[in-house]
Amino acid sequence: MSASCSMVDFNAGLLDFLRASPTPFHATQNIAAQLLAAGFIPLQEGELWQLEPGNRYLVTRNDSSIIAFVYGKMPLLETGIRMLGAHTDSPCLKVKPRAELNRRGYFQLGVEVYGGVLLAPWYDRDLSMAGRVSYRDQHDQVVSALVDFETPVAVVPSLAIHLDRDANKARSINAQKDIAPLLLQLPAEDAVMPDFRELLQAELLRKQPQLAVKQVLDYEISLYDTQPPAMIGLGQDFIASARLDNLLSCFIGLQALLEADDQVTSLLICTDHEEVGSASCCGAKGPMLQQFLERLLPDVESRVRVIDRSMMISADNAHGIHPNFMDRHDENHGPLLNRGPVIKVNANQRYATTSETSAFFRLLCEKADVPVQTFVARTDMGCGSTIGPVVASEVGVKTIDVGAPTFGMHSIRELAGASDGWYLYKAVVEFFTYAKPPIALVAGT
Template structure:
């Protein structure tokens, strides 16, 4: 039986550290890159010519927020196909507007825009920090980008007291334009000019990167995030509580599994940005990043099509666990439980890309490594979310399975998953990356 290298406790500890150290897609991609480099993967630049060789291991990023890692198997691609594992680096959050500075009754606030389908109520009364990418200039005129992370709590979105809104528990709505504007500072006077956010960011950049010689911040992509660290909780330590479980949990799971991939078989980890807003960007799943990579790996069209036909992708994105307080929100026979194993996601209208063939192959692999599986189908009278799975399947033409770890509070500022499930998905992903036959169902007529 295939056994992964990491035990559940060690895997979860690494996951907690990765979650806490990755407040934005930029930081997540940087952290993934660092692990890959430490493991001997060679960095590539898209602007350079490539000379990929069987037996090599590589990684490449786009926009600093999406990454592809590749194990080039020694066996011919036409013999084995490619194992692909996909996830996304972004999560719903609040992002600073280009001109965010506000002075309201002497309180310095920063205007924010909601990114993705965020659950807004949990953002109140949290200790918030700021992180992201800033694009800077040196004295000589060179323009370049750096990552920043304030780390300490610097902002809060205070709730309105119930005394001022007696219907708060029964009928309060949230206006995203005016109700969730964070407070950062109390100014000396009510008519004082609010500090320029670029000046604040410049000071932070110079503090974090004194060697860079930054003289000006030209622009930025800055998000707010909860400073409470990821943690294992529960009376018997059965749950992981953290921001960005959707979907950094899957990114980390794919990373750890790829490090144990069979060197004879070609494998890809692809973690893209902008899934929460439709994936339509240069670095999103609807963009050409993965397709460009495959074209450079296999320039000849006929060979590329044949290899893709012998390949399979696992699209890993969290699933909705059945909530004990809202059980009616699930189909009565498809309500996944936390700590009962990964979830195969199915949708007749192709919101998920699972087919009977990809599901069967994954079930076979999980059976071999003793990983229990669950199924999720949305209630027929309710809408269904989606993933990068259908996008990659339609853009690349690769057979795809949608799977994920059951989760509570998806898109909240703090989500909840089971301590057992991510490790079980990792165990299954290791088996997938070590599967040395083309993942094509053999049909007898």
């Protein structure tokens, strides 16, 4: 996909990526597959690296986070590093380790709430399951593989309004009792329940019969909505999909990196666990990016100087002004869908944007002929956060938080403008081809 691609082509690729990426594991696998097809060289963290300017590399961690890197031919001290960060995870329901439940002969699964899930939309959806399965093979080695049931296998039925007359006025949802998905009706109330690990093993072997699965030992399985992503609206103005937060940004970064200038050093990092604080070995608060930079630039003096000439765009969706709830926004900072990417600002550092990074991003948008907007939360309301402040504080790189405006964030099905992902992609392509440090950020200014 080139920077001159049409918005239609960009969105078609986005829908395919969203459809094929029901979990962070699948998203990372799909990102890596596109990079490998484009000639990126895979690295293993446990092996010796010999990085050479002019080459392109990728490395994954935990199968759910990835760094992809274009090692530019120009000296790093001249250009710095162009970084774009996003996250691979989304709020969802995750299956518990001992999940099997038999309630009046209905086979259900116990689930945990992952992240800040908007729970009500999970009712009455055609749900499937996907994730990573770790098993013992014929050599008694622990091996992992991805699984995706693909078809609808579960549902969380609503309680009829006749049994909850206040459902439309004061409904509350108990995450322990009210959202266990239903998978099967057993032949009798006292019938033996299926073993969930055996179900996973059977599904693995059905899709991948070449696997030597001796015993499933454990798993990380999420539920997801099987309704595919779609362009919607009378004028096809909107994209409706699960996991737009934040696979939209991952896809934007991926496509822009594939167009990156090989003279300039550019880096894409998509990390897991942002929705729960990023504090993991593969999260933004973990050491993955810092360790990568240390291996790229072992000399501390050189590394600090390069980071001073570098910049990070933290890309994560923004809250578009909802026409039914306009009072939830500051009157001067209500971003509209299809009006361009949003610069996110917060005086209390929930976003890492500064006047310098914001100014440079506005310059990029001007060069790319892209409109730009600003979001600031109401002063009497809190706001979410992103990987931006985390990376800025851990690495010391100048950072801006931006994103495509979205409705229904953290719902099972979110809504974005058809133009905004493409707009942000064009701005990031400009970022990855900018041949010198951002003017306002040159050392000594």
